[in-house]
Each structure stands twice: as structure tokens, then as C-alpha cells.
Amino acid sequence: MRLRALLETEALGLRLLGGEEELDRTVRGVMTTDLRDPSRYLTGGELVLTGLAWRRNSADSEPFVRILAGAGVAGLAAGEAELGDVPDDLVSACVRNRLPLFAVNEDVAFATITEYVVRQVSGERAGDLAAVVDRHRRLMTSGPAGGGPDVVLDLLTTDLDLRAWVLSPTGRQIAGAGEPLAPGVCAALASEHLAAVRTGRRGPHRISIQGITYSLFPIRGLGRGAGPGPAARDVRESVLSDWLLAVEADAGDWPAERLDLLQGVTQLIAVERDRRDAARTVRRRLAQEVLELVQTGAPPAEIAARLRVAAPVLLPGLGAAPHWQVVVARVDWDGGDIPGGPVAQSLLEEILVDPSVSGPEPSDRIAVAHAGDEAIALVPLPALLGEAGEDKGPDAALHADALLATVREPLAAGLADDGRLTLGVSAAVHSAEGLRGALEEARHARRVAAARPGRVCAAGHHELASHVLLLPFVPDDVRRAFTARLLDPLRDYDRRHRAELIPTLEAFLDCDGSWTRCATRLHLHVNTLRYRVGRIEQLTGRDLSRLEDKLDFFLALRMS
DSSP states (O other), rough: OOOOOHHHHHGEEEEEEOOOGGGGGGGOOEEEEEOOOGGGGGGGEEEEEEOSSTTEEEEEEOOOOHHHHHTSSSSSEEETTSSSSSOOOHHHHHTTOOOEEEOOTTTOHHHHHHHHHHHHHHSSHHHHHHHHHHHHHHHHTOGGOOHHHHHEEEEEHHHOOOEEEEEEESSOOEEESOOOOOOHHHHHHHHHHHHHHHTTOOOSEEEEEEEEEEEEEEOOOOOTTTOOBBSSSSGOOOOOOOOEESSSOOOOGGGGHHHHHHHHHHHHHHHHHHHHHTHHHHHHHHHHHHHHHHHHTOOOOHHHHHHHHHHHHSSSTTTTTSSEEEEEEEEEETTTOOOOOHHHHHHHHHHHTTTTTTGHHHHHHHEEEETEEEEEEEEEEEEEEOOTTTTESSSSOOOOOHHHHHTHHHHHHHHHTEEEEEEEOOOOOOSSSGGGHHHHHHHHHHHHHHHSSEEEEEGHHHHHHHHGGGGGOOOOHHHHOOOOOOOHHHHHHHHHHOHHHHHHHHHHHHHTOOOHHHHHHOOOOOOHHHHHHHHHHHTTTTOSEEEEEEHHHHHHHOOO
């Protein structure tokens, strides 16, 4: 399509600010961005939509426009929702660089322009390519009954013989044509996609698994003119929330027309993604209201009343939830300049979905709020009923390790070497009175997870009973002094005499102070073991028959 065709459509709300002599340029696609340098996402021929959030002062316009002109974009459309009228310095920069410039009325969503351009560009494709996009557009935009992403994937299979799947950033299959992918393959595809995005590699990304080549296309949210758009200001703000399209084919030798088609498909699926994200608003608000009541010390009766409102939304058909769990997650980026709360919220909404269940519908039972860099999930648990109908406790309670078991690999790739996810899970509680304790328990478990090494860590309530988990919260200087006071005399003696007092101490404690079992493990005579233990007591001034001294040695060995 030509640029001038955009001006002839009143519903788009576009006003030409400059470049009338360039209106015969061909538009090959559309891209929304507020990056100061979006060049790595540009291939040429795009209509670029921007909310102007990248502009801090008048000097920013010229470099931004030069980048667009150098990439060969067809034109630029600037939203008026952020700054009001489009700044004169941007108009002048576009004139100097011969880049057509449009103003977008604040009442028009960028998604509307995106969908129009995709529809028009796709409509000009020949044969089966146009048919797929056009048929998909009608089905996807006809409402929930249209079938969602599965419809377009089926059409890609029947019309173009392409098998494709929509995956979440954790590797969960959202939609697919034909047989579902194996969980290991999904995790590997998501990992490759996230690693490629974090390193700035141009898509589509290709990966070969078990002799099959897949091409990966990002699916980014469309947003509105006033917002940051699909290409966020920093890739870390969206990399862990965007879906991806995996196609069983090598796109490296595809013609431009077919690549454009797949890009159009991702934009149409993004419309469905945004629509489903919007449906989470009610559940997020419910979680926020309940958690605000819990944290402000509201009466249990008031909290219970709010839970009764939330339960039918989260557990349709079951009325009330007899048990609840709290999950707390936090995403931290090096430097602290990227807000982690929204990222943690999106991740938690995804992580809490059973990875064995395909499709987005299971997320309808998850309510997650966020404050600062922390996200908090309120998870309802149906009761496990006995034969007489009595409540025997929660059914399928969440476990910290299980939540991360299948998503650790993809998330580690997305976090790269500058991000970290930590997660804590509370025990199940059966009343409003227990929610405040559950929240503090989940937060404490998350702090325990944060003290562990690794990019993706979790801890559960059952672990908090162990004194070993208190060790990470002891200051380093105190830990070093405590360990040195107890163990350095033994290490020095071992170096001088090769007496193996440290291994003997470890074995003795591991055998719960049993002389016979410890001697058997070390292949020693009991008298020899008694001599070594006596030497340990002499060097340290401790008595290994006393529980307090045994515990001190145990902790010193764990901290060393």
C-alpha cells in the first residue's frame, strides 16, 4: 500500500505534517517503538508509530529521525497523547531527512493503525499468502468465538503447509497446530528466543533441535499511542512477558513476501494477546484490594468478605475457596534502573499456570498484584474432600521447586547475566486471619531464596523450619570469625600432622555422634576415633557430648 492511502481513511485520525512529495512510498509493514535507537528492529519499508516517550529535549529529534531515514522506513507517525502537538523540532528534522511525518490523534489507538496497515498490506499479497492473513483477520477480530491464535495456526498448516506454535516466554504452549511440542523442545525454543532477544540479534531466530529447524518470531504487545508500545524503552521490560511464534521451517531462505506474512501474523496474534491481557485487569484488581486489606491490618471479617467476592471469579462454579496460598516473586536488574514489579507480575501469572496445560485459559484463576519490584499472587485452592464430604485440606498445593522446575532454563536465558528472579511460597491457610501470616511467610521464603546462588531461585514454607536457612542472614564478618574460631585450630593441626580431624568431625556429626557407625564409615577402630575426637575437643575447648557444641560445629562446617 502507499502512504497516501493512510490519509484517505478518516478512522485512522492521521494528519500530514510534512513530506507530501514522498506519499507514494510503499508501506511494507508497521512497527511501534519508543526506543531512542530502534534500528535493530527495522528492516525497511515500515510505518513507524511512536508515542514520543524517547524525546527528552529538542536535540533528540534529529538523531532519531536520521536512524529511521537510514533504515529506509516509509514514514513516521507521532502520537499526540504524550506531548500534545507534535514538536516543531521533530517536524523540521523530518523535513531535512525527507521523511514523511503524520500526527496521530490522541483518541486513536496505535493498535487500530497497526491492524489497518497489516490488513491492507496483507490484502495486496498474491494467492495463498493473502488468503491466510485475510481469513485469519476475520476470525481473530470477530470476538472470542473466532477461535483465537489456534485458527491462524491451522490456516498456516492447511494453506502453506507450515506447522507453528505460540509459546509463552517460559516455554508453555499457548496455541498450536497439530501435535503439541514436547516440553523439552518448548523450553529449548523459549531459551533460544530469549537469549537472542537479550543479545540484540535480528529475528527471525533459527534453532535446530533433534534434526528439525525452527524459526522464531517475537509477538509483542501492541499498546496505545500514549504508552511505550511493543518495543519497550528497554528490552528487559518486555522480554519476559512477550509471546513467540515458533515455525517448523528454516526462514533463512524465505522471500521477503513470506517473511512479511509471518510478521503480519504475529501482529494479529498480538491483538489477541492484548485482549486477553486486558481480561486480567479484574483479577489483578481483586488481588490488590485483598492484599491492601491484609497489609493494613483490616478486620478479618472485612478480608473474608472480599475473599468471597474474589472466589467466584477465580474458581467459577465452586462458590468459595476453603484454602489460599500466597506466592511472592521479585525481579531485580543490575543497576536498579528497570522496574521489576510489572515484569514479576507477568512472570508470576505465567509460572502459576500448570505447564502441562495448553492454552491461556488456566490463567483465569490467578490473581497477581504488584508493588514496587515485588509481585504477590493470591492462589485459591479447592478442598480435598473425604468420602463423607469433610474438608481434608487443600487439593494440589503449590511447591516452590515444582513451580520453577520446567521454566528455569528459559527464564535464566531471559534474565541473562544482569537479572534475577526469586520466589517464595507460603503454606496453605483456610481463613482470612491466616492471610497476613501467609504473606509474611512467603516474603521470608523469598528472602531465603535471594540468599542462594543462581539467577532463578525459590524457597517454600516447609524450608523455613530449618535453622540452616538462617545462615545467609548472618553478616559475613560474623560468619568468618565464628568459623575461624572453631575450625582454624583443626585445619592447622591437619596441615601439620595429616590427622584428618576435619573429615572425622564431619563424619561424627553426620552419624549423630554414634561411635560405632562413624568408625565403620571411616574404616577406623573405635579407639582411634575416640582419640581423634578427644584431640578435636582439646584443640577447640569444646565437648562433643554436648548438644550446644555439636550444633556450633555443625553450623561452622556449613558456613565454611
